[in-house]
Amino acid sequence: xxxxxxxxxxxxxxxxxxxxxxxxxxxxxxxxxxxxxxxxxxxxxxxxxxxxxxxxxxxxxxxxxxxxxxxxxxxxxxxxxxxxxxxxxxxxxxxxxxxxxxxxxxxxxxxxxxxxxxxxxxxxxxxxxxxxxxxxxxxxxxxxxxxxxxxxxxxxxxxxxxxxxxxxxxxxxxxxxxxxxxxxxxxxxxxxxxxxxxxxxxxxxxxxxxxxxxxxxxxxxxxxxxxxxxxxxxxxxxxxxxxxxxxxxxxxxxxxxxxxxxxxxxxxxxxxxxxxxxxxxxxxxxxxx
Amino acid sequence: xxxxxxxxxxxxxxxxxxxxxxxxxxxxxxxxxxxxxxxxxxxxxxxxxxxxxxxxxxxxxxxxxxxxxxxxxxxxxxxxxxxxxxxxxxxxxxxxxxxxxxxxxxxxxxxxxxxxxxxxxxxxxxxxxxxxxxxxxxxxxxxxxxxxxxxxxxxxxxxxxxxxxxxxxxxxxxxxxxxxxxxxxxxxxxxxxxxxxxxxxxxxxxxxxxxxxxxxxxxxxxxxxxxxxxxxxxxxxxxxxxxxxxxxxxxxxxxxxxxxxxxxxxxxxxxxxxxxxxxxxxxxxxxxxxxx
Numbered sequence: 399x400x401x402x403x404x405x406x407x408x409x410x411x412x413x414x415x416x417x418x419x420x421x422x423x424x425x426x427x428x429x430x431x432x433x434x435x436x437x438x439x440x441x442x443x444x445x446x447x448x449x450x451x452x453x454x455x456x457x458x459x460x461x462x463x464x465x466x467x468x469x470x471x472x473x474x475x476x477x478x479x480x481x482x483x484x485x486x487x488x489x490x491x492x493x494x495x496x497x498x499x500x501x502x503x504x505x506x507x508x509x510x511x512x513x514x515x516x517x518x519x520x521x522x523x524x525x526x527x528x529x530x531x532x533x534x535x536x537x538x539x540x541x542x543x544x545x546x547x548x549x550x551x552x553x554x555x556x557x558x559x560x561x562x563x564x565x566x567x568x569x570x571x572x573x574x575x576x577x578x579x580x581x582x583x584x585x586x587x588x589x590x591x592x593x594x595x596x597x598x599x600x601x602x603x604x605x606x607x608x609x610x611x612x613x614x615x616x617x618x619x620x621x622x623x624x625x626x627x628x629x630x631x632x633x634x635x636x637x638x639x640x641x642x643x644x645x646x647x648x649x650x651x652x653x654x655x656x657x658x659x660x661x662x663x664x665x666x667x668x669x670x671x672x673x674x675x676x677x678x679x680x681x682x683x684x685x686x687x
Numbered sequence: 688x689x690x691x692x693x694x695x696x697x698x699x700x701x702x703x704x705x706x707x708x709x710x711x712x713x714x715x716x717x718x719x720x721x722x723x724x725x726x727x728x729x730x731x732x733x734x735x736x737x738x739x740x741x742x743x744x745x746x747x748x749x750x751x752x753x754x755x756x757x758x759x760x761x762x763x764x765x766x767x768x769x770x771x772x773x774x775x776x777x778x779x780x781x782x783x784x785x786x787x788x789x790x791x792x793x794x795x796x797x798x799x800x801x802x803x804x805x806x807x808x809x810x811x812x813x814x815x816x817x818x819x820x821x822x823x824x825x826x827x828x829x830x831x832x833x834x835x836x837x838x839x840x841x842x843x844x845x846x847x848x849x850x851x852x853x854x855x856x857x858x859x860x861x862x863x864x865x866x867x868x869x870x871x872x873x874x875x876x877x878x879x880x881x882x883x884x885x886x887x888x889x890x891x892x893x894x895x896x897x898x899x900x901x902x903x904x905x906x907x908x909x910x911x912x913x914x915x916x917x918x919x920x921x922x923x924x925x926x927x928x929x930x931x932x933x934x935x936x937x938x939x940x941x942x943x944x945x946x947x948x949x950x951x952x953x954x955x956x957x958x959x960x961x962x963x964x965x966x967x968x969x970x971x972x973x974x975x976x977x978x979x
Contacts, residue, residue, distance in 0.1 A: 478806035571803040599800035667766040687766045
């Protein structure tokens with residue numbers, strides 16, 4: 399896992415001409431390797447996720463050989479949750495990240511049982527799970543019930559659009575988006591919204607499939623992505639198209655450095671990214687001051 | 688270490704500051720005190736020495752010349768300033784909560800910043816301890832620069848006084864200091880804490896008027912490092928009023944060390960003599976074996 403730091407704090411230095419995200423400014427946007435109209439993209443993405451919702455977690459396990467659990471663990475450990483935190487997990491439909499954060503806070507609380515202040519704070523913890531797709535949220539709510547968190551008022555399930563959040567300015571301590579940002583139509587809007595809802599000192603964390611540059615590994619990964627995954631989708635979930643979209647959308651997403659500069663453009667400081675599995679997955683983080 | 692020598696040459700008379708951002712104590716990142724700082728200080732005759740950016744973080748400027756005024760208006764360095772403020776506030780909670788994330792969370796709340804910022808410190812508790820060490824070193828340097836009382840002392844008295852001043856800064860935190868030491872000894876943090884201590888020892892020797900530039904330089908640093916560490920550890924279990932026993936211990940160690948110089952000389956003669964004796968008997972032995 400290589401840790402690379404990129405801190406850009408002067409907007410002047412980033413030339414807009416170099417920004418390949420300008421492709422996304424136009425009225426056409428990308429849906430995998432297809433060019434589609436912007437209005438259509440969100441509908442098409444909606445369809446994809448309505449189709450995959452019920453098998454989402456199963457397919458994740460298959461495709462990543464169970465590694466996605468470790469990646470999400472790493473994301474939450476980077477976040478360092480604390481009791482009383484207000485956290486927003488966007489595109490977190492089935493609740494993986496939210497459950498991990500809640501469990502992390504509860505375990506801290508158990509350790510700090512001696513401190514009475516923390517008990518009151520524990521009551522104030524709120525993890526908002528926001529997803530544009532109601533099917534995904536429903537799956538998440540069922541999973542919460544299974545885990546015994548159905549009555550826990552810390553978890554709040556909200557349907558909403560990442561580009562136009564219904565939360566107030568400066569209200570969140572943390573913002574995570576795991577495997578969601580490549581599906582949005584306008585990445586910059588999502589980043590701007592993230593910046594808006596975060597408090598001073600709040601952190602933005604993004605876990606996303608990213609670009610591999612290591613020579614031989616890159617070829618193997620491409621082979622795996624384009625041959626194995628759609629086939630797996632066909633066999634396990636009965637939906638080849640959606641998984642073809644998945645692997646194409648990974649390729650169209652900006653590479654690590656580019657995405658980091660987009661995060662810095664939104665106003666975040668101390669923008670860094672960490673590659674996991676040689677770049678298959680990257681965790682980008684930013685700080686709002 | 689060369690940085691401090693260069694400092695003294697360039698800034699005779701002016702007040703000396705450690706290379707750091709605006710007027711605010713910042714977190715030490717070990718790379719900030721890398722030797723690449725040298726070329727810049729030599730070329731910059733006007734003001735305080737500067738630090739070059741570390742190789743891993745991409746900063747658009749490394750401040751030169753008028754560091755305070757230039758950077759304070761600049762939002763670029765803001766997050767480091769905020770981090771420093773949080774750490775400063777966290778120190779007040781250390782006595783109650785230890786050198787831990789809880790103290791840092793309490794500090795962040797005090798300053799009015801979301802405690803999520805604690806997640807942005809790469810090595811959390813270590814950042815707090817390193818900040819404190821840096822802070823103490825800066826205060827020591829301020830005392831050295833302002834204090835005339837060091838002028839008329841012999842080297843051994845000077846060293847005694849400086850080590851005592853420095854350890855007294857730790858006195859309020861003494862109940863939690865073992866935790867800080869264990870954090871500093873952690874493999875991830877060892878290199879930074881070693882560098883900080885090396886700088887501290889270097890500063891003390893310079894204040895005591897050390898001018899050596901041969902092998903003795905290392906011997907002196909090592910000896911003083913030993914004195915400082917043993918006194919620090921002695922202080923952990925000292926319950927006498929105002930640490931009187933510790934200062935007595937320190938005094939004895941310093942005296943021993945200064946006698947040590949002569950002892951080392953005698954030890955050298957002894958080693959030579961033994962070596963000569965060993966050498967001839969070894970030669971004889973080898974000769975006899977080969978003859979067979």
